[in-house]
Amino acid sequence: VPRVLYAEDLPVGRVFALGTWAVTIEDIKDFARAWDPLPFHLDDEAAAAGPFGGIIASGLHTQAILIRLGVESFTGQLAFIAARELRSMRMFKPVRPGETLTGTIEIEEQRLRDDGRAVIVYRSELADAKGEVVLRLVLDVLVNRQPAIP
Amino acid sequence: VPRVLYAEDLPVGRVFALGTWAVTIEDIKDFARAWDPLPFHLDDEAAAAGPFGGIIASGLHTQAILIRLGVESFTGQLAFIAARELRSMRMFKPVRPGETLTGTIEIEEQRLRDDGRAVIVYRSELADAKGEVVLRLVLDVLVNRQPAIP
Numbered sequence: 001v002p003r004v005l006y007a008e009d010l011p012v013g014r015v016f017a018l019g020t021w022a023v024t025i026e027d028i029k030d031f032a033r034a035w036d037p038l039p040f041h042l043d044d045e046a047a048a049a050g051p052f053g054g055i056i057a058s059g060l061h062t063q064a065i066l067i068r069l070g071v072e073s074f075t076g077q078l079a080f081i082a083a084r085e086l087r088s089m090r091m092f093k094p095v096r097p098g099e100t101l102t103g104t105i106e107i108e109e110q111r112l113r114d115d116g117r118a119v120i121v122y123r124s125e126l127a128d129a130k131g132e133v134v135l136r137l138v139l140d141v142l143v144n145r146q147p148a149i150p
Numbered sequence: 151v152p153r154v155l156y157a158e159d160l161p162v163g164r165v166f167a168l169g170t171w172a173v174t175i176e177d178i179k180d181f182a183r184a185w186d187p188l189p190f191h192l193d194d195e196a197a198a199a200g201p202f203g204g205i206i207a208s209g210l211h212t213q214a215i216l217i218r219l220g221v222e223s224f225t226g227q228l229a230f231i232a233a234r235e236l237r238s239m240r241m242f243k244p245v246r247p248g249e250t251l252t253g254t255i256e257i258e259e260q261r262l263r264d265d266g267r268a269v270i271v272y273r274s275e276l277a278d279a280k281g282e283v284v285l286r287l288v289l290d291v292l293v294n295r296q297p298a299i300p
Contacts, residue, residue, distance in 0.1 A: 034214075034218075035214040035217055035218050036214075036218065037218075038225065038226065051231070060213070060214055063210070064184075064185040064186075064214075067185055067186055068184075068185050068186065068187075071186060071187055071188060076187075076188065080188075081201070083209055083241060085238060085239065086238065086239040086240075086287075087238060088236065088237060088238070089235065089236040090234070090235050090236075091232075091233060137236075
């Protein structure tokens with residue numbers, strides 16, 4: 001059983017490495033067909049003629065990869081109560097077939113409250129093989145504090 | 151061929167009805183297994199014992215439903231250049247199996263620029279059968295202006 005991450009385990013500046021994810025052309029098209037069926041995610045010819053010169057992953061797909069990586073190494077252990085807000089999400093570079101993305105999470109705020117809960121704000125990023133950030137999002141969540149020892 | 155939506159077609163206050171989407175238990179589990187495998191989206195017993203008293207959809211899944219509905223009635227026609235930022239996304243109520251969600255988009259800002267482009271900010275929402283908002287997000291995108299008539 002993995003250790004639970006309580007609010008006290010999440011000081012500002014703590015970093016979680018989320019591992020990597022390889023993005024294939026099949027995955028890009030499958031995801032887009034289901035959830036974001038726009039030509040520049042699906043249609044080779046239309047995408048080649050478009051502003052990106054080829055197929056790029058849906059932003060929602062890229063976000064899904066980051067959420068999925070986060071579950072393995074962070075949210076799956078978190079004493080999670082609720083997500084209050086996704087404060088901001090930006091895509092800095094298009095994600096193309098064949099890329100390998102690496103995820104990280106860094107704690108930005110830790111507000112311990114008297115009601116046994118805490119607000120935790122964290123920044124979550126995916127970077128490409130050059131180390132350049134392709135996606136960044138900031139989440140504000142409610143997390144349980146460590147139970148008092150009886 | 152559907153008509154293209156240029157920046158000039160998107161005055162503040164214009165509303166787009168996105169239609170409806172039925173959320174099934176199978177879809178909730180399939181989506182969660184792929185992208186957000188937490189017990190309260192996947193495991194009937196664990197979810198029943200948890201704070202929501204049963205399985206709820208992943209927030210990412212709910213967001214995906216909204217994006218998908220938007221493609222049919224809005225983004226699929228948009229003279230889209232790039233998403234600059236998802237400014238905020240909030241979940242107000244959990245989404246449970248069997249619910250039918252209805253989507254809407256409303257234009258919040260229209261900033262026409264001199265370079266042939268415009269910044270459009272729109273609010274996109276999913277409501278449940280009671281008309282209560284379950285998810286709201288605000289997107290800031292770059293859109294082409296209508297080409298000058300030669």
